[in-house]
Amino acid sequence: MEIQLWREKLSPYQLAVDELLVKFRFLALEHKEAGLYSPIENVKGRVKKISSILEKMQKKKIAFEDIDEKIEDIAGIRIICQFVEDIEKVVELIKSRDDMEIKSEKNYIDNMKESGYRSYHMIVYYNVQTMTGNKKIKVEIQIRTMAMNFWATIEHSLQYKYRQNMPDTVRERLRSASEAIINLDNEMSLIRTEIIDSQNYFTLKANVVAEILNTIQNLYKIANKREIVKIQDEFYKIYMSSDLEQLHRFSKELDVIAEGYRAQGIE
Numbered sequence: 395m396e397i398q399l400w401r402e403k404l405s406p407y408q409l410a411v412d413e414l415l416v417k418f419r420f421l422a423l424e425h426k427e428a429g430l431y432s433p434i435e436n437v438k439g440r441v442k443k444i445s446s447i448l449e450k451m452q453k454k455k456i457a458f459e460d461i462d463e464k465i466e467d468i469a470g471i472r473i474i475c476q477f478v479e480d481i482e483k484v485v486e487l488i489k490s491r492d493d494m495e496i497k498s499e500k501n502y503i504d505n506m507k508e509s510g511y512r513s514y515h516m517i518v519y520y521n522v523q524t525m526t527g528n529k530k531i532k533v534e535i536q537i538r539t540m541a542m543n544f545w546a547t548i549e550h551s552l553q554y555k556y557r558q559n560m561p562d563t564v565r566e567r568l569r570s571a572s573e574a575i576i577n578l579d580n581e582m583s584l585i586r587t588e589i590i591d592s593q594n595y596f597t598l599k600a601n602v603v604a605e606i607l608n609t610i611q612n613l614y615k616i617a618n619k620r621e622i623v624k625i626q627d628e629f630y631k632i633y634m635s636s637d638l639e640q641l642h643r644f645s646k647e648l649d650v651i652a653e654g655y656r657a658q659g660i661e
């Protein structure tokens with residue numbers, strides 16, 4: 395198969411992966427900027443390597459002309475969550491979108507694989523606009539926790555090493571490691587609220603501190619030096635106290651001061 399043909403075949407898949415990475419990362423960012431907890435911790439994406447496609451074609455006796463139809467994971471997105479509960483939220487988020495249509499789902503969390511593998515899989519249809527027009531392609535989205543991802547990554551590399559001949563002892567160890575991962579995810583779920591509260595606190599604090607610093611920077615251009623020094627001292631005092639309410643109040647007061655200068659037409 396000529397390399398150019400492969401390039402043509404795979405380029406819409408690359409476009410889909412690139413677009414979806416932007417979209418899912420934006421979703422996570424939107425949550426954070428709004429001071430909300432994001433069920434999406436991290437997103438990765440890849441187009442399947444030609445060698446892996448060839449391997450699958452051979453294994454499943456698929457012709458080159460049929461790969462769009464029969465290989466569903468040429469474009470792959472992996473969404474990593476912090477907690478098991480987040481997976482359901484991400485699934486709902488995906489289902490509520492109108493730029494992708496669900497083709498099928500596999501829940502390997504409620505129905506763990508024999509190997510110990512756990513993850514939620516969705517195959518979605520996604521439209522890309524190419525030079526030759528619209529193309530509807532399939533994308534596999536895998537959604538799993540950080541702990542599940544850790545296990546799957548290790549197990550995948552061992553599968554690669556041993557191919558079909560993984561020793562029973564290694565297989566057994568992986569299964570018991572998988573049990574440990576279930577326990578870890580459960581333990582984390584028990585303290586989920588506390589973890590989220592503390593993460594939200596840091597996000598909100600970072601947002602308000604960024605706002606305050608921005609206003610102070612603008613005031614530098616217009617306010618007198620003595621006033622700026624006073625504002626800065628006040629800010630450091632409040633910052634050290636780590637009182638979010640006080641930081642919010644201070645940010646609003648600074649807005650009023652900046653507004654006052656604007657009203658005087660000094661800015």
Ligand code: 0O2
Pocket residue numbers: 442446466467500507509510511515545546547549550
């Ligand atoms: P790779 O190298 O990750 O791309 P399919 O083989 O996709 O046509 P299947 O097997 O019904 O059909 O799909 P399934 O079970 O949903 O698996 C799809 C992908 O999930 C796999 O792709 C893996 O990425 C992952 N996966 C499934 N089972 C396991 C497992 O036991 N361990 C690990 N580590 N990953 C798993 P590929 O193409 O097999 O591999």
